[in-house]
Amino acid sequence: MISLSSTDAATAATARLVETRRRAGHGLGKRTAVLGAVALAIAAGGCISVKAPDKPIVIELNVNIRQEVVYRLAEDAGNTIQSNPDIF
């Protein structure tokens, strides 16, 4: 008999799986070992990966301004710049 010394659920589940297979006459097998290891890792760790986002960073300037407004004002703004060459 196997005594469960750990209260960790994954460890317990893995141990039960091993025990069941042993009783059924099976060996552990590679797959069981891998599954057991993964279960332990997930339970023990919680994987935290830190890496830079794939998309380029964009500063959302005035998020509420819609493109259609910018297009509408474009012609007038162009004229304004032409008419005020000292400040542009």
Add this chain to the structure above:
Amino acid sequence: MFRLTNDRLRRRLTLGVSAVVAAALGLSGTVAAQGRNPAYDTARRSGLVGERMDGYLGYVGSPPADLRGVVEDINIKRKAVYAEKAKANSATLEEYALTAGCLAIARTSPGEKYQAPDGSWQTRGDDPPVRDRRCP
């Protein structure tokens, strides 16, 4: 020589005055076309100030003290123009300023600085500048 009648005299005077006025306007037009403050123009070309996304001039790095006044004066004037034009176009000042910023960045010459969408300063090359996705 012939005697100028009142009619001819008037016409000649008008022509003469018009020529003088036209010349004066033409001259002032040339000056206005490059009407930038020389300090601003120099700073712009050397990349000390650049065009920000939001339609105003920004400092690239730490500005020399004598440049601050010039740049702030220009930004104040820009803001006044934006306010007036925005109202005339039924838009907010920010909308107009952002639109002007799009166009001002497009107008930068190679070697000048502009602000990219990620906030960083970029040097204008021969390629079109990288701008906000809303820019026309």
